Amino acid sequence: MQIVVCIKQVPDTTKVKINPETNTLMREGVESIINPFDLYAIEEAVRLKEAHGGVVKVVTMGPPQAGSALREAIALGADEAVLVSDRAFAGADTWVTAYTLAAAIRTLGQVDLILCGKQAIDGDTAQVGPSLADQLNIPFVAFVRKVREVADGSMVVERMFEEGYEVVRLPIPGLMTVVKEINEPRLPSLKGKMRAKKAEIFTIDRSALDVEDAFLGLDGSPTRVVKIFSPELKKAGEKWEEDPGEMAAKLVANLRDQKII
Amino acid sequence: MAVVVIKDLCNGCEACLDSCPYEAIEMVDGVAYINEACTMCMACLESCPVEAIISEEREDVPVGVAKEDFSGVWVFAEQRMGKVSSVVMELLGEGRKLADDLGEVLTAVLLGHGMEPEARDLVAFGADEVIYVDDPLLAHFNDGPYASVLSDLITERKPSIVLAGATFMGRSFIPMVASKVDTGLTADCTALSIDPETLDLLQTRPAFGGNIMATIICPRHRPQMATVRHKVLVPAVMDKNNKGEVHIIQGLDGKTVDQRTEVIEVVEEIMDTVNLAEADIIVSGGRGLGSPEGFKLIEELALELGGAVGASRSVVDAGWIPYSHQVGQTGKTVQPKLYIACGISGAVQHLAGMQASDVIVAINKDPDAPIFDVANYGLVGDLFEIIPQITRLLRTAGSGP
Ligand SMILES: Cc1cc2nc3c(=O)[nH]c(=O)nc-3n(C[C@H](O)[C@H](O)[C@H](O)COP(=O)(O)OP(=O)(O)OC[C@H]3O[C@@H](n4cnc5c(N)ncnc54)[C@H](O)[C@@H]3O)c2cc1C
Ligand SMILES: Nc1ncnc2c1ncn2[C@@H]1O[C@H](COP(=O)(O)O)[C@@H](O)[C@H]1O
Numbered sequence: 298m299q300i301v302v303c304i305k306q307v308p309d310t311t312k313v314k315i316n317p318e319t320n321t322l323m324r325e326g327v328e329s330i331i332n333p334f335d336l337y338a339i340e341e342a343v344r345l346k347e348a349h350g351g352v353v354k355v356v357t358m359g360p361p362q363a364g365s366a367l368r369e370a371i372a373l374g375a376d377e378a379v380l381v382s383d384r385a386f387a388g389a390d391t392w393v394t395a396y397t398l399a400a401a402i403r404t405l406g407q408v409d410l411i412l413c414g415k416q417a418i419d420g421d422t423a424q425v426g427p428s429l430a431d432q433l434n435i436p437f438v439a440f441v442r443k444v445r446e447v448a449d450g451s452m453v454v455e456r457m458f459e460e461g462y463e464v465v466r467l468p469i470p471g472l473m474t475v476v477k478e479i480n481e482p483r484l485p486s487l488k489g490k491m492r493a494k495k496a497e498i499f500t501i502d503r504s505a506l507d508v509e510d511a512f513l514g515l516d517g518s519p520t521r522v523v524k525i526f527s528p529e530l531k532k533a534g535e536k537w538e539e540d541p542g543e544m545a546a547k548l549v550a551n552l553r554d555q556k557i558i
Numbered sequence: 559m560a561v562v563v564i565k566d567l568c569n570g571c572e573a574c575l576d577s578c579p580y581e582a583i584e585m586v587d588g589v590a591y592i593n594e595a596c597t598m599c600m601a602c603l604e605s606c607p608v609e610a611i612i613s614e615e616r617e618d619v620p621v622g623v624a625k626e627d628f629s630g631v632w633v634f635a636e637q638r639m640g641k642v643s644s645v646v647m648e649l650l651g652e653g654r655k656l657a658d659d660l661g662e663v664l665t666a667v668l669l670g671h672g673m674e675p676e677a678r679d680l681v682a683f684g685a686d687e688v689i690y691v692d693d694p695l696l697a698h699f700n701d702g703p704y705a706s707v708l709s710d711l712i713t714e715r716k717p718s719i720v721l722a723g724a725t726f727m728g729r730s731f732i733p734m735v736a737s738k739v740d741t742g743l744t745a746d747c748t749a750l751s752i753d754p755e756t757l758d759l760l761q762t763r764p765a766f767g768g769n770i771m772a773t774i775i776c777p778r779h780r781p782q783m784a785t786v787r788h789k790v791l792v793p794a795v796m797d798k799n800n801k802g803e804v805h806i807i808q809g810l811d812g813k814t815v816d817q818r819t820e821v822i823e824v825v826e827e828i829m830d831t832v833n834l835a836e837a838d839i840i841v842s843g844g845r846g847l848g849s850p851e852g853f854k855l856i857e858e859l860a861l862e863l864g865g866a867v868g869a870s871r872s873v874v875d876a877g878w879i880p881y882s883h884q885v886g887q888t889g890k891t892v893q894p895k896l897y898i899a900c901g902i903s904g905a906v907q908h909l910a911g912m913q914a915s916d917v918i919v920a921i922n923k924d925p926d927a928p929i930f931d932v933a934n935y936g937l938v939g940d941l942f943e944i945i946p947q948i949t950r951l952l953r954t955a956g957s958g959p
Contacts, residue, residue, distance in 0.1 A: 308579040310767035311887070311906050327579065333888065360595040362581075388560075388598035391733070392742060418887065419579065419599075420765055422745035427701075427733035436702060436818035439730040442881070453822065458726045459835050460638070461827035461882065466820040477888050478881040515560070515598050519742030524773040525600050528764060531913050536936035538925060544937045545947035548919065551935060557896050557917055558839070558863060558952075 298351035298447075298469075300342045301402055302375065302412045303429070304335040306359055306366035307419040331366045334414025336373070337475050340482040341444065342412050343374035349447055352376045354405060358386060358398055364498050372485035372493035379405065383502040388515025391420070395428035397513065400506040402433065410452075411472040415440055426474035437472040438465050442479050560614050561598050563590045567610035577605035579766060601770060622778030627716055631657040632781070634708065634722035634732070635668040635680055635688075638699070642668070642676050644793070644836055645723035647683055649786060651794035652750055653721055654684045656759070659752045663687055665717065669707055671697035674806065681802035683794040688804045689715075695810065695817070698824070701731045702816030709738035710813065717781050719759055721750075724785035725835065736783050742776035743783040746891075748790045748914075758782070767887055768910045788835050789893040790914070827880060834883065839865030839896045842885055842912070843873060846901015846922065846941055850878040855945045856900060862952040868892065868912075870902045886911035900941045904929025921945065 355370040358381040367378035416423035430437030443455040568589040582595035657664035666685040677690035722728040736743035749762040887907040897915035920933035
């Protein structure tokens, strides 16, 4: 099976803090990581390869620094790395990201399955996967928590829903986005790390793609950020440290007074 | 457009360096320089005390559509098992306001089978017009047919705004629809309004794990599409006197729809009857429960309150409760009226999924647990002593006169 995994390098948003005086982001000590959901996509791809044979290619669109995320993916078991990088791609929204990634993936030859993370933790949009499937005109399933079987020409997967899950047949070639429940990603092996160091990163720039300039980067993006501001932070309210019975009674009384219960 | 530094204004204070989540700002010859890692997220703009960083709009606008051809506010009326989801009432409440601000028509779009009464109800919830496409193929959600039908309707009828719930369904197929009709889509919005000057839709949403809010527009393309988070907007109230037209489109009329994916089986697995996203009250448990049996306490309290059961990632990872109950960055985002966190430390990833709740109660024996920083009511103590007391108080009151 020829598998492509789309990964994104993101700032570790869980470490991003807000400077309370200026209300702006403080990046100090925040490292760049592989989008956590994409680790599950890489792991699932490697498992599918181990079970059914094939090649796993990781693809990322981003600045040259994103190459380090690709090397990490190789250490985790991916075979080949593709960096889609050009100043012309900068500032892409999800529509343009999917458009550009689709063009890049078309240059990679046969692809049976594309895996994406459920969403990237910087933008939290979850839009690139479905949009990419549409641009490539392949069927897709979002929020996959389990691959049940891989048969000739299709796969049977479980897709998360609010009330539980659904069992869906996805024809191949197809695309799926995965949630963390799907597997437990392995740690990089020593051999993997060695391979990662030596691995060649195949770079695709604007000139290699069959795309229109008007649809690239920030200028091609339908959406625009017009304002950034800090959310109102929740303030701590009352804190009690008393007899359990008293606290319970006070809580119930307060919630009743405010008609919350 | 680009984010640029006005060199003459920059005083070299370096305040912007730290504000960039992508390390795209460096100092060159004593002034800030924005390098190629910039994603134009604009998080740096406000950090500059002398306003030397600006976003520059290019003059020659490249592509776009004739905006005046598009009119009307659409709400996608998501349904599961023949029942319209409650997020739709919130979308109709908000959609009504937007349509009134624009002086345009509010339309609800329902895809399903045998749902005529439900389609008519959408008028009572404020829709001027309902488009109901009735076909057995649409009875149950499937990405392909849904994306085909909705994008065809949009192409034919040209609404200026399309809103859908940021639910599993909305976040699954709406991006495909936006891609098919070649327009922008803003995910997971928490506030919407109309810019009085440009009449563009201002779409506000959290980003960077809830650390910042961004307002996004879609200035050159139509429709303007957004998925909207559940439980943040005020729902429309039913009024049987509302008037509106219901257009029923019977069958897919020979249209080809994408049927490549096939739903084989639907499995419900929530332990309690209330689903997290819909619940007004959520009682959540963490590692402080000590063992899977600890969830009994949580379930009893939730039952007494008519609420749903949530969980931290630690206990989901430990296998104490299924993943569908997990709240947080890698789980569900919830916004109930009341959230009771029991034995949960309050890691940022957990807070990201619940800190927008109206009232937060924390029960934890560690007085320094970060969960107390966001709690309206913090109870410091042993949950095994406190929770049964709360449950008992509620129970005795419930059975009284
Ligand atoms: C990429 C990433 C994504 C993540 N996503 C999520 C997510 O979506 N959701 C999520 O929840 N976490 C998430 N996490 C994990 C998160 O960082 C924390 O590890 C997790 O939330 C901790 O769960 P906890 O509060 O149950 O456990 P702990 O941190 O172990 O806290 C248990 C708490 O219980 C208290 N306690 C113990 N005994 C008692 C008692 N008898 N009575 C009262 N209190 C008691 C303790 O004082 C402690 O504060 C994520 C982490 C990463 C790296
Ligand atoms: N620049 C990118 N390069 C490669 N894959 C991406 C990129 N952006 C997003 N993706 C993929 O799309 C998923 C969803 O991202 P998003 O829509 O940004 O939340 C991620 O988990 C990745 O698998």
